[in-house]
Structures are given as C-alpha cells and as structure tokens.
Amino acid sequence: MTWRVAVAGTLHRDDVTTPEGRIESIGGSAVYFGLSAARHAPVLLNGIVGADSAEEHRAVFDGLPVETRGVVVSERPTFRWHVEHDFTHWVTARESADEGCDPEWVPSLAADSRDAEVLFLASMRPELQRGVLEQSRARLIGADTMTVFITTRPSEVRATARGADVLFVNAAELAALTGEVDWRTAAAGLCGRGRLRAVVVKRGPLGAACVTAAGVTEVAAHPVDRVVDPTGAGDALAGGFLGACAAAEREDTEFFETALRQGVRDAAGAVTSFGPTDLLTAT
Helix, strand or coil: CCCCCCCCCEEEEEEEEEEEEEEEEEECCCHHHHHHHCCCEEEEEEEEEECCCCHHHHHHCCCCCCEEEEEECCCCCCCEEEECCCCCCEEEEEEEEEEEHHHHHCCCCHHHHHHCCEEEECCCCCCHHHHHHHCCCEEEEEEECCCCHHHHHHHHHHHHHHHCCEEEEEEHHHHHCCCCCCCCHHHHHHCCCCCCCCCEEHHHCCCCEEEECCCCEEECCCCCCCCCCCCHCCCCCCCCHHHHHHHHHCCCCCHHHHHHHHHHHHHCCCCCCCCCHHHHHHH
C-alpha cells in the first residue's frame, strides 16, 4: 500500500489555440495532476466543477485509482479558460476566462484527504490554498502558483510557499516572486524559508531542475515526436514527481532527483495532444 496523494485544484473546460490548431476539452490543474499522479499512487481529488461537464470529468478517471468524492458539483457552468500558445516563449501568449462556478468553492477536505500522506496545492487563489493547507496533515506538500497572484498578492504566495516542502514554478514566476533574474540563485534563496526544502523550476523544452540546499539537479525534457499543446505539462510534472515520492514512500531530498526524472517523463504525455488525451492513454 503506497502513500495517498490528495490534490486541491481546478476542473475546467479549456479552449486552447496553438500553432497546431484549436480545440475545446476538459482540463484544469487537478485533472492533469491527477492523471499523472495516478500512474503511481491512489489520488484524492478536491475542487469544483459545473453540472454541465461533471460527468465528462468523472469519466476521464474511470478505472483509475482516483477518488472524486471531494469534487463539488455546482449548478453554475464550469470555468472556461481561453488560451493561446505561440511556441516561442513557452508561456501563454494570450488568455482570458469565464469564471463560472469557481468562486463558489470553499475548501472543506474529507477525512481521507486530510490524512493523505502527500498533498498538492495546485494553482488557484492563495486563500484557497491556505484553507486547504490548514486542514492537511500531509508529510510531503507541494505547491504551485500563477504569475497573476505573484503580481497582485505576493505576500500570500510567499506564505504558501513557506508552508510547502516543494514549490513548482517556472523561471518567469520565480523572477517575479524574488526579484532575482538568475533562476538558480532565486530558487536557492527560497530554500530553507519556513518548511520549503526544494524548488522545482519548470523550463519547458529545456526540461526541469530541482534546487535544494545540497545543489541543483537539471533534467532534460523527455523527447517527443511533436508538441501539440503544452497545457497541463507543469501539473503533469508535479503529478509524476509527487506520485513517485508516494509510490516509494519517500519524502527526503535525496529522492527528489529520481522524482524529478519521473515528473519530466510524465509531463511529456501532456504535450503530444490537445487536452489530456495522450496523458490518459499513457496512463
């Protein structure tokens, strides 16, 4: 019996445009993370979704070790994210949203999610992350964030980071959070603040790095035939990383290199199709 992984995050509908085309599909940080982590350990999903796509979201997890009782179903429509990727800077070129039911969600974790050994705070409003964090008894906690919250609510983002063991960010987010341009220096400066022991820097086609007090581990991106849609790759990386820790029942920094390599492999399954299709197939 491996450790369980609880995740609190978003369940969305994504309207995505890339140089490869445009499509609308289910998505959200909890979806991509959950599919990736479920390759390795049981997953407990927490979030909110509209009744208009609740069954579609549930169906994607059929047959997988994913418990969806923590997902609240609202009569309001599911959050819709409109995004354009240009494959130049590997961050979104343009985005907007129809928030739908998302503002209704109040974090209230069931007992199994509170007791899960691993927790992931996916990208969502800082007060929601804090509400989940206060309820958890996890021994290993990962957290993600977004540039919009770093810019508008930096003190809250820093507080969340200090309450986690592993922070997952890209280089631009890291620079915005610390004011330091060099990502290695910025990440090293965060380690040791509060509970934070490691910073995983997501570097797109360059792979990813894990920075701890002991040093920097860099892993190249896993090769794929073609990148179609990078949406969800960061969440899949976090899912592979924390899922590997759960499967091995390891929370020590010495294991993080192995976890990073698994995360990078799992992230590759999120970029080769629109939506989570290939990630699901790989699972």
